[in-house]
Amino acid sequence: MGFKEEIQSGNFVVTAEVGPPKGTDISEMKHHIKGLKGKVTALNVTDNQSAVMRICTLAVAKEIMDIGIEPIYQMTCRDRNRLGLQSDLLGAAIMGIKNVLALTGDHPVLGDHKDAKPVFDIESVQLLEVINGLNEGHDMAGLELQGATDFFAGAIVTPESIPFEPQFAKFKKKVNAGAKFFQTQAIYDMPKFMTFMERAKELNVPILAGILLLKSAGMAKYLNKFVAGVSVPQELIDELAPFKGEDALKKGIEIAGNQIAQLKEVCAGVHVMAIGAEDRVPDILAAAGL
Template structure:
């Protein structure tokens, strides 16, 4: 069964975030994702698209390599930052031809947050427009409305933040993405079960698979950074205090507790793990 079939069959899935390297050598990444324990518990890997506007290998290329060499399904990220309407569609047609058909459609981090502040942020569309574009390709049409000879078959994922400061606005955008053709969601990391429960109740009318983000905390410094620098992520005081003077072992313990609670929600279709480039954390969390 592929990811689409597993979610349709209500199988609880595990996906893992993977940053491509800034090198041509893929030995380390391929070894990590090809380990027996990793492949036994992970249904798909998300391959990011130059996250934080920093140079990385093409997510489509790496996704194709992982699927061909390892046999592990990939979800490639594509952002609106680096390509205009023509470039986005060209990339999507190429991905489809390569058999890389799970996608996470994102607006993308602006160039000024990364190493190339002189780069042009294109943003011909936002993530809602990108989902609409992919859905048009799935129906055999270019974004312009011109008919194509073939239809793509992308399984369209989107990102949603259950702990957004303006949750009403976030849910409205969520609804817009689903109306445009989104098939599943993966959320930002969750540390507060109460906020997740509120989000699930407010989005009960949106009937697509919801995969919930988990990011193990490595130390107290990381907690402070998340709360002070990333408005979309909230670490509650009780979790913050548990990490005071502690290391990743406590972070793994907290994440395991969160996963156990998250699995009890019937609305949840799976877990999306942000391992912060430490694939060993995935097996430690789930074994």
């Protein structure tokens, strides 16, 4: 079964992600991808993540498919206007890509080409509608396609965003716009997340909780300070604080594993982000008893 079918049949799914490198040497990336084969249901491939220029998403998705994993094609609206987005989606379809994650994208000022002109011709909600249209056989201008697409479109939500209400309102809009699954921003505060899940029930949409591997107490503090919508509770920081290096990483893996175990009964799955430590994803899953 593919990613879509697993979710629709109610199986607990696990996704992870791969960040394309900046440059043409993809040996390390391929190594990571290979390590995840058989461990994850599908693998996200990011789109100039954090507004940092890297290999294009489509090319890396192809590598993933070649290795034998189903990719989730992340698409942001920052770098292409509506023509570019649609033509890339058509390209993705003929390559056999089934899953698309529609995102707005970080602003260029957060990345490595701060002077870039941001596009944002359309945004995530509208992109979801565009994907629906392509699936129905027409483009944004309403013109008929010679052959429609059949994407399984998803989106993201930030359960710990402050203030929460505007975020939740937009979450609902994404569902209405055709998002069939959600991956969340990293979550750490379990009680808070449970409240979110309670409220999300009415929308009846599969949610994959975002698990971001904490590699040290320092990283946790950094997330709290600089990453919007992410807040690591002090208890977790204290838990990590005594450890350094590999020991800290092990502790982080243990924490992530615990979180996944707690989420098994609540969520449709988890999306595991182990930035820079992709090869330890299997350890996390093992720690979670998966």
